[in-house]
Amino acid sequence: MRLKRKTLQKIGIHLILLTTLVAVAFPIYYAFVMATHTHQDAYAFPPILTPGDQLIPNIKEAWNRVDMSVVLNNSFIIAVLVSIGKIVFSILAAFAFTHFKFKGSWFLFPLCMVTQMMPLPVRVIPLYQTMANLGWLNTYQALTIPYLASTTGIILFRQFYMTVPEELADAARVDGATPMQYLRSILVPLSWTNIAALLVIEFVYMWNEYLWPNIVTTASDMRVAQMGLRMLYTSERGAAEWNIIMAGTLVIMLPPLIVLILFRKQFAQGIAMQTTK
Amino acid sequence: MDRFPNHRILPYGLVLPSLTVIVVFLIIPFAQAIYQSFHRVSPFGRQLRYVGWRNYIEMFQSPEYLSSFQNTLIFSVLVIGVGLTIALVVALLTTQKIRGAGFYQIAFIWTYAMSPIIAGVMWSLIFDPSIGILTHGIANLTGYRINYFTDTVAAFILVTVASVWVMLGYNICFFVAGLQNVPHELREAAAIDGATAWQTFWVVTFPMLSPTTAFLIFVNTVYSFFQSFGLIDVVTQGGPNRTTEFLIYKIYRDGFGRMQEGQAAAQSVVLFVLVAIVGAFQIYTSTKKSVYNR
Numbered sequence: 402m403r404l405k406r407k408t409l410q411k412i413g414i415h416l417i418l419l420t421t422l423v424a425v426a427f428p429i430y431y432a433f434v435m436a437t438h439t440h441q442d443a444y445a446f447p448p449i450l451t452p453g454d455q456l457i458p459n460i461k462e463a464w465n466r467v468d469m470s471v472v473l474n475n476s477f478i479i480a481v482l483v484s485i486g487k488i489v490f491s492i493l494a495a496f497a498f499t500h501f502k503f504k505g506s507w508f509l510f511p512l513c514m515v516t517q518m519m520p521l522p523v524r525v526i527p528l529y530q531t532m533a534n535l536g537w538l539n540t541y542q543a544l545t546i547p548y549l550a551s552t553t554g555i556i557l558f559r560q561f562y563m564t565v566p567e568e569l570a571d572a573a574r575v576d577g578a579t580p581m582q583y584l585r586s587i588l589v590p591l592s593w594t595n596i597a598a599l600l601v602i603e604f605v606y607m608w609n610e611y612l613w614p615n616i617v618t619t620a621s622d623m624r625v626a627q628m629g630l631r632m633l634y635t636s637e638r639g640a641a642e643w644n645i646i647m648a649g650t651l652v653i654m655l656p657p658l659i660v661l662i663l664f665r666k667q668f669a670q671g672i673a674m675q676t677t678k
Numbered sequence: 679m680d681r682f683p684n685h686r687i688l689p690y691g692l693v694l695p696s697l698t699v700i701v702v703f704l705i706i707p708f709a710q711a712i713y714q715s716f717h718r719v720s721p722f723g724r725q726l727r728y729v730g731w732r733n734y735i736e737m738f739q740s741p742e743y744l745s746s747f748q749n750t751l752i753f754s755v756l757v758i759g760v761g762l763t764i765a766l767v768v769a770l771l772t773t774q775k776i777r778g779a780g781f782y783q784i785a786f787i788w789t790y791a792m793s794p795i796i797a798g799v800m801w802s803l804i805f806d807p808s809i810g811i812l813t814h815g816i817a818n819l820t821g822y823r824i825n826y827f828t829d830t831v832a833a834f835i836l837v838t839v840a841s842v843w844v845m846l847g848y849n850i851c852f853f854v855a856g857l858q859n860v861p862h863e864l865r866e867a868a869a870i871d872g873a874t875a876w877q878t879f880w881v882v883t884f885p886m887l888s889p890t891t892a893f894l895i896f897v898n899t900v901y902s903f904f905q906s907f908g909l910i911d912v913v914t915q916g917g918p919n920r921t922t923e924f925l926i927y928k929i930y931r932d933g934f935g936r937m938q939e940g941q942a943a944a945q946s947v948v949l950f951v952l953v954a955i956v957g958a959f960q961i962y963t964s965t966k967k968s969v970y971n972r
Contacts, residue, residue, distance in 0.1 A: 414771050418782050421768055425789065425846060428800040431811070435803065444809055490695045497692035502680035509693055512700060518957045519704050522904045522926050523950040526933045526942055527710035528703060550699040570681035580682045609793030611908035612926075616934065627795050631912045634799055643803055650799055657791040665784055673855040676890050 436460070436647040443644045455644065463633060463649030471622055472629035477656065479544045479614075479625065480607040484600050486545065491554025491599065492592065496584055498555070499562035500570060517552040521613055532617050543617040544625070548607065553675075554599050560674055561595050562588065597664045598671020605657040626653045708950070714943035726940075733944035742920065743928070743945070750924040753838060754902035758895055761842040761849055765894075768846075769853030770879070783854050790847035794901075797844035798837070798909035802826070805836045826914070830921040833914050837922050840913075841906055849894055856890030857883070892963035899956045903949060925949055 431450075435443055438453040463469065497503070498510055521528070528547060537543040565588065573583040589596075611627040618624060624632075633649045634641075661668065682688070715733055717726040737743050772782040789797075804812045807825040817823045826832040860883055868878040884891075907926050910916060916923030916931070923931075925945060933942030 411774075411776050414774055414776055415778075418768065418771055421764075422782070422785055425786065425843065428797075428804060428843065431803065432800050446809075446814075448809065448811055448814070490699070493692040494696045497689040500681045501685065501689035501692075502683070503686070503689040506689070509697065513693070513696055516700055516704055518954050519708055519950065520900055520904050520953065522907070522929070523946045523953070524704065524707035524711050525929070526939055526946065527707040527714065529934075530710075531703070531707060546699065547703040550696045550704065555696065567681060574682065580685055580688060583682075605791050609795075609908075611793070611795060611911070612904070612930070615911075627793055627908060630793075630795055630799065631908075634795075634912055641806075643806075643809070646799065647803070650796055654792060654796050657793075658788060661788060661791040665787060669783070669787070669851060669855070672851050673858065676852060676855045676859060676893070 432647040432650055435643045436651055438644050440642055440644055443642075456648065459644050459648035460652060463645050463652065466636075466645065467629040467633050467649060468621070468624075469629065469649070469652060472624050472626045473653075473656070475544075475623060476608050476626035479541060479610075480604045480656075482541070482545045483548045483607045484603040486549045487551040487554050487603050488596055488599050490549055491551050491558050492584075492589065492596075494555050495558030495562055496580075496588065498559055499565075500580065513550070513555050514552055516550050521547065525612070525616065529616055537617070539618050539620045539623045544614055544623075547613070551599075551603070553602060557595050557599055557671060557675060558592065561592060565591065594667045594670050595674070597667035598674075601661055601664045601668040602671070604660045608657040629653065711943045711946050711950075714940055715947050716940075718940040719937070729940065733940045734948075737941065737944050737948070745920065746923050746925055746928045749834075749921060750903065753834070753841075753906070753922075753924060754899055756838045757841045757845065757902045758898045760838070761845050761898060762891070762894055764842070765846055765849030766853050769850050769857055770883075772850075773854060773857045783850075786850045787847045789844055790851065792844050794841070794844055794905050794907075794909040795912050797840040798913040801836055801840040801843065802913050805832065826918075828918050830919055833918055833922055837906065837909055837914060840909055841902065845898060845901055848897070852890055852894055853887070856887050860886045889964040892960045896956050896960040900953065903953060 434450060434452050436459050437456040438449060439455050442449055442453060442455075494513060498506060532538055532543045535542075569587060570583060573587060578586070608626060610625070611631075614625040615628060618628075630649060630653050634646055714726070716728060716730060718729050718733065719725070720727050768782075768786060772779050772786075804810050805824065805826050807813060807823065807827060813824055824832040826836045864882050864886070865878055868882050869875075873881065903924075904926050906924060907930065910922050910924060910927050911930075914922045916927050926949070929942045929945045929949070932938045932945065
């Protein structure tokens with residue numbers, strides 16, 4: 402009797418989870434279905450809920466309308482540059498805060514943490530003026546350098562480096578290794594999980610950035626993916642060509658999704674590490 | 679701590695890259711924002727003129743600003759309340775002893791890769807006045823056709839639903855990680871003492887989860903205040919009737935569209951104070967003597 406109740410309970414849990422999953426996945430599925438139909442079929446009533454065969458022509462059309470190769474290329478460049486930059490900067494800072502005793506670290510560490518409190522939007526106007534003064538408008542510098550300090554990254558690596566046994570550093574020192582040699586040949590190879598986790602976090606973040614790129618770029622060859630999507634979407638008011646819009650949406654959402662799926666295990670582990678204090 | 683005692687200069691070199699970025703692109707611009715908030719650009723030329731607290735006073739007297747403030751708060755509370763509740767329920771269910779628990783945990787992650795704009799585009803199709811599935815559904819049930827271009831409530835629900843949706847993967851992921859850190863023995867001990875699942879959750883699980891919850895409240899606040907910008911700019915442009923003109927969107931419009939830099943700077947400072955309060959709450963929760971002396 403007891404066993405039966407447990408089985409029922411489990412079936413209930415599966416039902417709730419599957420229903421939620423379907424509800425969460427539906428917008429993507431529907432977007433996909435839209436992207437596979439002609440303009441006319443997209444407006445059919447009742448709505449068609451099964452895929453058609455127009456996906457490739459729709460993607461081609463979307464690709465041409467927003468200069469897709471340019472926006473994807475730009476987003477890819479800034480996402481990769483910022484990810485690598487943040488990983489390197491965070492590893493260096495975390496290494497300093499965990500392996501050295503130095504004057505002022507009590508003050509410098511919290512200072513590094515304030516980045517979290519000052520998201521870009523609260524300083525967007527002066528920062529724009531800084532970019533203009535530096536002559537950085539419409540450059541990759543403006544799209545990457547202001548992002549390079551990372552609270553998340555420093556915490557992520559610090560959390561891990563604190564758990565690395567001290568004997569490792571002692572042994573390296575006895576063997577005559579410099580701190581940088583120790584970092585490069587021992588600590589970094591141990592950090593791959595954290596590096597992959599931060600790569601996912603930063604790649605997704607930069608790929609999805611919109612406000613700042615929208616402000617510092619005016620030239621059409623500096624536009625990023627999210628701006629391309631906006632152009633595709635807003636140019637089609639009235640009888641919106643949902644099939645073209647959704648074809649473009651699928652293309653633009655794919656790169657961060659691939660990165661997340663590739664490194665999902667490391668991402669989950671990185672998050673687990675962030676939550677353990 | 680001090681594993682390389684003979685290197686006095688090196689640690690400064692190691693923190694220098696991060697520190698330079700923080701000072702040049704964070705601290706200084708932020709200080710400038712505070713400075714600008716007490717000044718105004720004169721209508722002729724580009725000269726700044728000191729105006730004292732006027733930007734702030736006028737801001738808090740402006741009905742437009744106050745309604746933007748109010749709408750932003752309602753939006754944030756909804757995104758946090760609804761979003762975290764759904765995420766916690768899903769996380770609790772996927773950490774039960776069921777088959778395919780690992781599959782579910784992965785299956786919900788992917789909304790994390792979606793941008794607010796993508797969420798907005800996808801949900802605006804579902805809410806579309808002429809072909810949206812939801813519009814059809816509601817029209818069939820009630821005879822009323824929702825139109826988010828003109829209907830303030832529909833527009834507000836659209837941006838809220840899209841936001842909850844886009845944050846769901848991230849929230850679930852953190853709750854799952856947080857739940858896995860709650861020691862099993864504690865829950866089992868409570869169960870042996872005759873506590874119901876409901877009691878165990880409120881007395882054991884939820885308090886132990888509070889650092890995770892506080893962190894997620896902070897992240898979702900940042901989302902509601904800032905990241906939602908793209909969604910608003912693309913889907914509703916602050917409308918209809920300014921219902922979705924949230925604070926960040928207003929700063930952008932006043933600062934870049936209407937060239938009222940001083941006023942926009944004052945708004946930025948207030949926004950910073952709001953974020954700092956939530957951030958301080960998070961730090962307090964995660965550093966205070968852990969619940970039940972963990």
